[in-house]
Amino acid sequence: MKLEEFMNKYEPKKKSSVFDEYLDDINTLLNLNYSQKQIIEYLKSNSKNKSGLTEANLSIYLSKIKKENKFEKAKDKIVDENSKEIVIEDKIKPNQNEEKAKAYDEIKEHCMVLRKKYLSESEQKEVKSVISLIDFFVKKAINKDITQKLPKNDNYITPIESNEEDNSISIYTKIAKMRENNSLG
Numbered sequence: 001m002k003l004e005e006f007m008n009k010y011e012p013k014k015k016s017s018v019f020d021e022y023l024d025d026i027n028t029l030l031n032l033n034y035s036q037k038q039i040i041e042y043l044k045s046n047s048k049n050k051s052g053l054t055e056a057n058l059s060i061y062l063s064k065i066k067k068e069n070k071f072e073k074a075k076d077k078i079v080d081e082n083s084k085e086i087v088i089e090d091k092i093k094p095n096q097n098e099e100k101a102k103a104y105d106e107i108k109e110h111c112m113v114l115r116k117k118y119l120s121e122s123e124q125k126e127v128k129s130v131i132s133l134i135d136f137f138v139k140k141a142i143n144k145d146i147t148q149k150l151p152k153n154d155n156y157i158t159p160i161e162s163n164e165e166d167n168s169i170s171i172y173t174k175i176a177k178m179r180e181n182n183s184l185g
Contacts, residue, residue: 018052019043019061026062036062104130107175131179138176 019026022043029039036055043053111133115124119136127136 017061018047018049019058022047023065026058030062110171134176134179138173141173 025042025046026039029042034042036058040053040055040058044050047053108130111130114137115127115133119127123136127133
């Protein structure tokens with residue numbers, strides 16, 4: 001017998017569950033955060049046929065319902081007259097994101113200027129991203145021993161000497177420390 005003939009001749013068995021007639025009640029109780037044990041107690045008190053009303057069977061039934069979307073259909077049947085539309089407000093200010101993006105772009109532009117100005121061609125090939133460039137300058141600053149730690153209440157390092165190159169390195173040292181402390185946007 002071919003598959004098509006078999007399917008035409010026989011229909012799949014649609015065994016109804018003991019829980020099917022109480023689907024709306026089960027859904028309501030679950031939405032109100034009742035446990036499966038409490039739901040079983042409720043069903044046993046209201047059902048004539050108490051065989052098969054166990055937590056294990058209810059758990060299996062609920063997992064099957066979720067797969068078959070019966071659970072969603074039952075939710076649609078229950079209409080709460082006092083329901084209100086949920087409005088989600090955007091707590092992030094749009095200007096704040098734009099400001100962070102603008103600040104990052106300024107840092108990126110400044111990094112590219114410093115990259116061209118202070119790095120050799122071979123170093124420029126190795127250091128391509130903003131973060132790697134910042135790390136490069138921090139390592140360079142530390143290797144030259146031109147930095148000192150400030151008191152504990154400050155969260156950045158500044159160079160001892162103050163010439164143009166050291167000030168540039170100081171900026172990137174501050175940024176690197178901010179990045180370590182996750183305070184950089």
